[in-house]
Amino acid sequence: MKVVIVRSNLKEGLGIISGASGENLNLPILKHSLFDVSDNRIKLTTTNLEIAASFLIPGKIIEQGNATIPLGIFQNLINNLQSERLNIEKNKNSIEIKTDNYQALIQGLAPEDFPIIPKISDENKNEFIEIDSGVFKEALSQVVVGTQFSDLRPELNSVFFNFSLENIKLVATDSFRLAEKTIPSSQFKTNHKNTFKLLVPLKTNQELLRILKEGEVLKIYHDLNQILFKTENLEFISRLVDSNFPDYTAVIPKKFDSEIVVNREELVSALKLAGIFGSRFSEIKIRVPEAKKTVEVWSVDETVGENHYFLTAKVQGKAKEANFNWRHLLDGLKAIRGGEVFLGLNSEDNKPALLKTPSDVFYLYILMPILKT
Amino acid sequence: MELEQLWQSILGEMEVQISRANFATWLKNSRLIDKKDGTFYIGLPNNFAKEWIENKYQKNLLGIIRNFDSSAKNLKFVVVSSNPKTATKKDLAQDLMSFENRISLDFKIDPETNLNPRYTLDSFIVGPSNELAYAGASSIVKELGLKYNPFFVYSGVGLGKTHLIQAIGNAVGAQYPGKFRPRYVSSEKFTSDIVWGIRNKRMEDIKKKYRDVDVLIIDDIQFIGGKEKTEEEFFHTFNALYEGNKQIIISSDRPPQAIPTLEERLRSRFGGGLIVDIGYPEYEVRVAIIKSKLQGLNRDLNQVVIELIANRIKKNIRELEGVLNKILFYQERKGVDITEKIAQEIIEKSAQNLSRRVSDAQIIKAVSEFYNISTENILGRSRKKQVVEPRQIVAFLLRDILEMSYPYIGEKLGRDHTTAIHAYDKINQEINKNSSLNQKIILIRDMIYKD
Numbered sequence: 074m075k076v077v078i079v080r081s082n083l084k085e086g087l088g089i090i091s092g093a094s095g096e097n098l099n100l101p102i103l104k105h106s107l108f109d110v111s112d113n114r115i116k117l118t119t120t121n122l123e124i125a126a127s128f129l130i131p132g133k134i135i136e137q138g139n140a141t142i143p144l145g146i147f148q149n150l151i152n153n154l155q156s157e158r159l160n161i162e163k164n165k166n167s168i169e170i171k172t173d174n175y176q177a178l179i180q181g182l183a184p185e186d187f188p189i190i191p192k193i194s195d196e197n198k199n200e201f202i203e204i205d206s207g208v209f210k211e212a213l214s215q216v217v218v219g220t221q222f223s224d225l226r227p228e229l230n231s232v233f234f235n236f237s238l239e240n241i242k243l244v245a246t247d248s249f250r251l252a253e254k255t256i257p258s259s260q261f262k263t264n265h266k267n268t269f270k271l272l273v274p275l276k277t278n279q280e281l282l283r284i285l286k287e288g289e290v291l292k293i294y295h296d297l298n299q300i301l302f303k304t305e306n307l308e309f310i311s312r313l314v315d316s317n318f319p320d321y322t323a324v325i326p327k328k329f330d331s332e333i334v335v336n337r338e339e340l341v342s343a344l345k346l347a348g349i350f351g352s353r354f355s356e357i358k359i360r361v362p363e364a365k366k367t368v369e370v371w372s373v374d375e376t377v378g379e380n381h382y383f384l385t386a387k388v389q390g391k392a393k394e395a396n397f398n399w400r401h402l403l404d405g406l407k408a409i410r411g412g413e414v415f416l417g418l419n420s421e422d423n424k425p426a427l428l429k430t431p432s433d434v435f436y437l438y439i440l441m442p443i444l445k446t
Numbered sequence: 447m448e449l450e451q452l453w454q455s456i457l458g459e460m461e462v463q464i465s466r467a468n469f470a471t472w473l474k475n476s477r478l479i480d481k482k483d484g485t486f487y488i489g490l491p492n493n494f495a496k497e498w499i500e501n502k503y504q505k506n507l508l509g510i511i512r513n514f515d516s517s518a519k520n521l522k523f524v525v526v527s528s529n530p531k532t533a534t535k536k537d538l539a540q541d542l543m544s545f546e547n548r549i550s551l552d553f554k555i556d557p558e559t560n561l562n563p564r565y566t567l568d569s570f571i572v573g574p575s576n577e578l579a580y581a582g583a584s585s586i587v588k589e590l591g592l593k594y595n596p597f598f599v600y601s602g603v604g605l606g607k608t609h610l611i612q613a614i615g616n617a618v619g620a621q622y623p624g625k626f627r628p629r630y631v632s633s634e635k636f637t638s639d640i641v642w643g644i645r646n647k648r649m650e651d652i653k654k655k656y657r658d659v660d661v662l663i664i665d666d667i668q669f670i671g672g673k674e675k676t677e678e679e680f681f682h683t684f685n686a687l688y689e690g691n692k693q694i695i696i697s698s699d700r701p702p703q704a705i706p707t708l709e710e711r712l713r714s715r716f717g718g719g720l721i722v723d724i725g726y727p728e729y730e731v732r733v734a735i736i737k738s739k740l741q742g743l744n745r746d747l748n749q750v751v752i753e754l755i756a757n758r759i760k761k762n763i764r765e766l767e768g769v770l771n772k773i774l775f776y777q778e779r780k781g782v783d784i785t786e787k788i789a790q791e792i793i794e795k796s797a798q799n800l801s802r803r804v805s806d807a808q809i810i811k812a813v814s815e816f817y818n819i820s821t822e823n824i825l826g827r828s829r830k831k832q833v834v835e836p837r838q839i840v841a842f843l844l845r846d847i848l849e850m851s852y853p854y855i856g857e858k859l860g861r862d863h864t865t866a867i868h869a870y871d872k873i874n875q876e877i878n879k880n881s882s883l884n885q886k887i888i889l890i891r892d893m894i895y896k897d
Contacts, residue, residue: 099470122471122494189501267651298525300492316558317838412896 074110074138086117086130087148094144095121105141107187115299124311124327125190139184197296204261207287212254217278218404219245219252228360232278233318234271250401250440253320266392326427331361333368333389337414341406343382347372350380356404356443357399363392393418396443405438453478459510472498484519489526495522504774560630579722587617594720596694600701601724602888607697611663620663628661633669650663657686663695672707674763725883732756751789758793769796795843809843812893841869
């Protein structure tokens with residue numbers, strides 16, 4: 074194997090696939106990346122046996138072949154090199170990197186020992202969804218705020234993909250809040266004839282958010298156990314979570330006892346300010362007075378002090394006071410687009426509040442209030 | 447068990463042949479799922495392991511398997527994911543987060559099968575009143591689709607129909623994981639699916655959804671009576687499944703003959719399998735239910751209180767559980783021991799439900815309408831057989847619903863109190879033995895409460 078690659082291209086490629094490499098004491102080769110030069114393309118691959126990422130990088134091919142290279146060391150080296158043109162050549166199991174004034178030899182492992190990257194099964198490999206990567210990335214970023222890693226509820230560490238012919242719904246929840254994004258069929262193309270539901274691990278989604286670029290054509294394939302995201306240069310395959318997502322539609326509130334519409338930016342700064350005084354539990358209060366044009370955001374901490382922030386708002390319905398975790402509220406606010414935001418509250422404490430852009434039907438964020446102690 | 451042992455010895459040999467690291471990564475979490483006609487089905491935790499073993503170890507593995515079982519011809523690899531859920535951890539989380547308010551998401555019900563795992567055959571308490579139904583259910587699980595098909599269960603409300611039929615589904619799921627797909631659906635859901643299918647011109651989807659199962663469980667079938675298109679679709683679904691030897695399980699609040707609007711062809715089909723009824727639970731069964739419920743909740747109650755509840759609530763297990771919950775809640779909130787007196791009060795309060803709105807005249811009217819005998823005849827002197835039974839039922843219902851005194855009932859019927867006592871006792875015993883009489887009384891009760 075012998076190639077010449079421009080450093081910035083290699084750096085970009087390594088950055089993209091690095092997220093899929095893994096720590097595995099049993100299998101040291103997982104810390105390596107596979108350098109595969111065949112069919113006139115240079116492909117870099119890493120895997121941690123849960124996900125696998127492959128990326129094609131441009132370069133001049135002098136001789137085909139493959140090799141593995143320890144990713145961490147390679148990345149460090151590439152980041153610190155000054156020269157732009159790199160000659161990379163395999164020498165037995167070692168890799169030689171040469172520039173005009175620099176030379177390095179890195180120990181690799183036998184490429185045959187690198188895990189074989191699974192493929193989508195034959196019966197499913199022709200069915201896909203085609204979507205603009207920017208649209209998908211935006212949708213995903215709005216949804217992943219609804220959950221966080223938790224060892225305690227592993228079934229929630231995932232994003233729910235619910236495909237019907239009319240739309241794709243993405244949903245995530247950690248049971249304190251829930252975010253749902255609808256991508257209408259006008260924004261994607263597909264040749265699927267049937268509906269399906271998938272649970273994609275949260276880690277996969279976060280990795281996708283990191284590596285997907287905007288303005289590319291993204292194709293999504295899946296079979297029983299895995300999902301593949303494919304752009305021109307990237308192939309990203311992940312296992313699916315074999316579990317059930319709860320029927321969440323019942324918990325989305327339809328009616329509210331009080332409804333407010335406020336400027337989003339203002340509410341964000343009100344929350345950040347209130348957060349300074351937020352107690353240990355990040356608790357803040359939102360008070361909606363009856364028939365007035367202001368909403369009060371206040372927080373109190375015995376050891377720090379308290380603050381009140383008054384926002385102009387359109388208020389409808391009954392007077393109401395509710396406590397929230399301000400971080401959770403802020404997560405939702407940041408995911409919402411547009412200058413104004415709608416907040417619907419209910420007087421029963423076991424019913425969630427709803428956050429959305431007033432006229433937007435494609436995104437919603439619901440949040441449980443903190444019980445008054 | 448046999449497969450497990452065989453696989454362990456195969457792995458033992460494999461471990462020697464490949465490096466420890468490779469063994470730990472690829473083969474450690476594998477298992478032998480099944481072997482059939484020389485094909486060994488091997489379950490692996492992910493697709494990476496599948497690819498690797500298929501490409502690298504297939505030959506070695508087959509060689510070793512042949513040493514143990516010479517019939518082995520080829521290997522098939524399947525990905526089976528393990529579910530790392532642990533209940534104790536979850537409970538811990540609940541404690542940690544108890545000050546937080548959560549969205550109540552129901553993880554319990556599996557959206558594919560629609561079954562609630564709470565209902566199992568083990569937790570079904572068996573007594574003389576439901577012995578037959580239970581035995582039928584157990585034998586169905588053993589010989590799916592072949593023995594009693596369809597299996598038709600009927601009983602009054604709150605006696606365990608839903609529990610039993612869902613338990614069959616759960617037992618099938620547990621016994622043959624991945625092999626047979628059960629689906630539980632209420633007849634109301636079935637109807638609304640059909641309506642959806644017609645409206646959106648997607649009938650094919652609905653057809654596929656229901657014909658693509660191995661065990662179809664339909665609850666409260668009586669509600670599809672009179673909805674022609676639904677009945678027709680159900681009829682075809684029924685035939686398709688029946689011909690494919692798929693198990694069909696149906697529940698209803700009354701036997702097929704007594705569902706008035708049901709089409710004849712469906713009625714006759716229901717009769718083709720096994721029809722069983724669940725009667726009212728005996729006293730001992732009621733006590734056992736309360737005790738097992740208490741055990742499940744890890745709580746304790748005085749024996750006297752248990753007996754009291756079992757004595758007072760006879761006709762509905764759901765109500766029994768409701769009262770029990772109320773008592774337990776009271777105990778928890780007030781932190782006092784529940785005495786017989788407190789229990790008595792709680793039961794009284796929860797039992798004052800419907801009975802207040804019913805008058806004696808309504809009861810008599812309902813009975814006379816049901817049997818098509820005039821009120822005068824019921825209250826008259828005739829001792830013809832067709833009048834005696836309604837009259838006794840009137841006496842029974844007056845006592846049972848309105849808790850009237852025997853002398854008063856006697857007076858109402860123009861007889862003395864011993865006749866009333868006799869009538870009440872007779873019917874009370876008879877309803878446990880004679881299910882058609884029981885059925886009549888349920889229908890009469892329906893009529894009374896409907897007004």
